[in-house]
Amino acid sequence: MAELARLVAYLLRLSGGSPRGRLVAAGVIAAGVVSGLAMAALVATVNALVARPGAPAGALAWTFAALLVARPVLRFVAQFLVVRLTEHGFVTLRMDLCRRILATPLAKLEELGRGKLTATLAGDVGQIVSAMVLLPTLLMHAAVVLGFLAYLGWLSWALLPQLFVLTVVGVLTLRWALDRALGKIAAGRELYDRLFHQFRAVTEGTKELQMNRRRRADFMASLETTARAHRREMRGGDLYLAGLSAWSELLFFLGVGLVLFVAPRFVTLDPATLVSFVVTILMLRAPLEGMVEGLSALSQAAVAVRKVETVTGSLNAPATEAAPRQLGPGARWRSLELTGVTHAYRGEAEDERFVLGPLELSFTPGELVFVVGGNGSGKTTMAKVLLGLYQPEAGEILLDGKPVDDASRESYRELFSVVFSDFFLFESLPGVDARDLDGEARRYLAALHLQHKVKVTDGVVSTVDLSQGQRKRLALLGAYLEDRPILLFDEWAADQDPHFKQVFYRRLLPELKARGKTLIVISHDERYYDAADRIVRLDYGAVRFDGPPEEYLGGGHAALAPAFAAEPEPAGV
Secondary structure, three states: OHHHHHHHHHHHHHHOOOOOHHHHHHHHHHHHHHHHHHHHHHHHHHHHHHHOOOOOOHHHHHHHHHHHHHHHHHHHHHHHHHHHHHHHHHHHHHHHHHHHHHHOOHHHHHHHOHHHHHHHHHHHHHHHHHHHHHHHHHHHHHHHHHHHHHHHHHHOOOOHHHHHHHHHHHHHHHHHHHHHHHHHHHHHHHHHHHHHHHHHHHHHOHHHHHHOHHHHHHHHHHHHHHHHHHHHHHHHHHHHHHHHHHHHHHHHHHHHHHHHHHHHHHOOOOHHHHHHHHHHHHHHHHHHHHHHHHHHHHHHHHHHHHHHHHHHHHOOOOOOOOOOOOOOOOOOOOOEEEEEEEEEEEOOOOOOEEEEEEEEEEEOOOOEEEEEOOOOOOHHHHHHHHHOOOOOOEEEEEEOOEEOOOOOHHHHHOOEEEEOOOOOOOOEOOOOOOOOHHHHHHHHHHHOOOOOOOOEEOOEEOOOOOOHHHHHHHHHHHHHHHOOOEEEEEOHHHHOOHHHHHHHHHHHHHHHHHOOOEEEEEOOOHHHHHHOOEEEEEEOOEEEEEEOHHHHHHOOOHHHHHHHHHOOOOOOO
16 A cells, blocks of 8 residues: 555656646546546435435436536546646656666666666556556546445444445455555566566577577577566466455445345334445445556556666766757867776676776877777777766876866767767767758768668668668768767777778778877777777786887787788779
8 A cells, every 4th residue: 555655646746747737636636536526426316316206306406417417527627637647747757767867877777787777668657657547537436435435324324334344344455465466566577677688689689599499499498487487476466456356346245235134133224225325335336346456557557666766766867957068070179188097897707897997098189099909808998988988986087187077078078979889870860960961961871882772861861771881881970970079989890891991991080080080999900900090909908008000010910011011992982
């Protein structure tokens, strides 16, 4: 019951964020309650009309007519108002979660996991909004029940104590069943996070699973185990709620039997009152069943609220500060330094803690730097620290001699355009401000050999259904159009054919450098290392080399030097 009270409080807080939200919420509650009381009054009026011999009295007839109109009108008003609240609440809750996700440091998001965040956005929010729709109906049913009980008390105070005992038994069993159902539903919700993650693996790892029968069998066995566990917990919750529904029906007919067979032995009732009592109790069945069904749905919503609050508590509040200073292509900067920067994270072994740094690096405008090293050496982690996505645990990032802190980090990131190794392609070009966006896009698509595959119209990309190499080239389009001072490419050429690798290293990078861009390229392509102004080599999180490519190649890679000299120039782009 405490969970349901928590749900109602949460829904009221959610509604309070909309214009006149609390007023609308009060209207929903009032309309639901008055609609329920109107139903009870309508039944009482019908009973009075039936009990009155002869033609119905004028006052009762007019009362019946008024209630007949008021009841559906009030119900419609309650549903109309709750639709307004639901629309606002649905958007507000999801937008708040999205803003919190984008305001939370990347390392924290990686710790939470994509599956949990996506399941909360896709599933939990929908259940909470569904609860908002059910709330006025539940209030209406509750008001009907209370109105009927008041009417029964008015008919005969002597019978009310017996019905009160049954009501207390019903409430206690309701609480017992709901508590156990909530426990089962909560356990099932935890399993849903894991299940959602495995569902993503089915769609995103289809090729890998189809290529290996044993891997597919092992994966499906794990998926089935999780699905069965999820079903077992959710079924347990549903069974408790189903048992509650059956038990409430039994109590309902016990009340009828009490009035018909037990009460006449102790209380003298005239036939009209007895008939009114039985008819009213029979009318109670529908709102009671409605309450039980509503409480079942609200129980699941209460678990969803707990999950949303847990996830929300793990995320940062959206920033309310002014928009950061935009640093576009004309931005002036003189130096970028990492001084004593360290960042630690969990390594591949569970008991291993990988430490990047301390890093002592500097970058200057217009230079082309290759960051090299073996897999797991810390290259991508260093890139995320440099980009301001990971916060240094020690040391500082200095831009023109000034430390980058929480207040300036958002503006600092505006210096960079980046294509990650695990990049994401948007179907539009958000965040790009160009006078002739479509024309600029067409020019760069031609340079990337994508003009026959992709079209850009009003900033919308015609398709992202491309090969991996072509998708990476399309990701490069966004970096071109952003036109920021520093570009970082994380293994960009890894999925390109030999020809386009030459285009990238021998044409595109020099052209960008000639435009004054600073280029930081994470690469394993040793044959192109001579294209760099400087090479930074990482090994186990530490900088092992930082200098010109001639020294790097001469220190153990000299055998590759002739290949560079003999390499033909690529065809013009």
